[in-house]
Amino acid sequence: MGLNRLIAAATVSVLSASTVASAAETIRIGASLPITGGLSVSGEKHKRGYELCNKLINEAGGILGKQVELIVSDNRSDPATAINQYERFINVDKVDAVYGTFSSRLTFPVGNVLSKYNMVHPVPSGGALRIYAQGYKNLFYFQVNAAEYTGKDVIGLLKEIKDPADAPKTVAVVHADDFFANAIATGLLGQKVIDPANDKEIADLAPGYFKEAGIEVVMEEKWPEEGFNDWLNLANSIKRSGAEMIVGLTASAEEAVQLMRALKTVGASAKLVYLSQGAQTEFIEGVGNDAADGVVIHTTWHKDVPFKSTLAGKPFDNADFVKAFEAEYGVEPDEDSAIPFAVCQGIEQAMVGAGSTDNAKMGEWLHARTKEQPVQTVLGDFSWDDLGLPVEKSHIMTQWQDGKLTFVYPTGQFEGIVPFRYPKSGF
Secondary structure, three states: OOHHHHHHHOEEEEEOOOOOOOHHHEEEEEEEEOOOOOOHHHHHHHHHHHHHHHHHHHHOOOEOOEEEEEEEEEOOOOHHHHHHHHHHHHHOOOOOEEEOOEOHHHHHHHHHHHHHOOOOEEEOEOOOHHHHOOOOOOEEEOOOOOHHHOHHHHHHHHOOOOOHHHOOOEEEEEEEOOHHHHHHHHHHHOOEEEEOOOOEEEEEOOOOHHHHOOOEEEEEEEEOOOOOOOHHHHHHHHHHHOOOEEEEEOOOHHHHHHHHHHHHHHOOOOOEEEEOOOOOHHHHHHHOHHHHOOOEEEEOOOOOOOOOOEEOOEEOOHHHHHHHHHHHHOOOOOHHHHHHHHHHHHHHHHHHHHOOOOHHHHHHHHHOOOOOOOEEEOOEEEOEOOOOOEOOOOOEEEEEEOOEEEEEEOOOOOOOOOOOOOOOOOO
């Protein structure tokens, strides 16, 4: 079977209402997602977020008087397939707009395609700074900031420890050889950000968040992007390092589960464990309450954060999102569904604000957003700088406590925060 036929076979068209409408009577939006392959857990959840948002919009009358047809294609976690699918959306399916894909690894190459066709590129999950250093005009990141700056919020949480003398003094940093994981490590360790296309330096983040905080890095190890299974040896190396803080920067929730299981098996204890993935229910189910208890994960969304937003021109807050998601899927949402839902909200608002599905006009409207006149989503308010990165947003730091993912930082900004537990209990 040829590549085009494979891509076509992987395409699912979802029309929440009026399935007999012609393309001219609908607004068509394409999204290439990793429904299968190594990124499939997050990819399937992104699909749910996009589908639910468009269903609710259609039930409310659509956008600009038209129903929305969502075309979702499975890129099988493969960058080349994702590139071809976005080409197909634009040249064959004649979509009016697109939603971004999951992961920096897929977003980086897709960005060039969408820029070539002057499409608005709303990014749900692609935090590596080098994505935004390419100079693309209509790139808009629907999370907090480039992954290289995540360490700022990690250190902010450490300042909440009641006795500063008891704060971790040493750290082991282990991470996947992945766009996203490498980006967070770069900021924590104070390394340079290099554009792989031309070896040009994008940013020099020396000395790094850990050094600035007086925390000594006693171990750093990177594992291959695909096919890694030597988790027990990695965990034993972490244990031998004696680090008081363990940082695990994984490419997926599945890797976070594997790492935590290995740490539990070898009995590697630490005062604090911070992971870049693990806010999903699959994580707590995979590692168990005891091992997860006290683990810290940064996130963009939490159900208890009272963000206000709009959908189909009406107020729509986090409680509304959780209620609608549970009614549709029978489970509580996590950030992997909230983020794409916010992307959908942003594109709807851009079309209504521009009065058109013309991508140039939509881009102009999005670029004109300010703190006073933002895009309003279940992730909070958004306006963007010239690179396409959000302005004045911080990560939410969460912690597993007694089998529940609680919201522990930033303090003093929202209701619903719970005290940060430190040090971590044993495995």
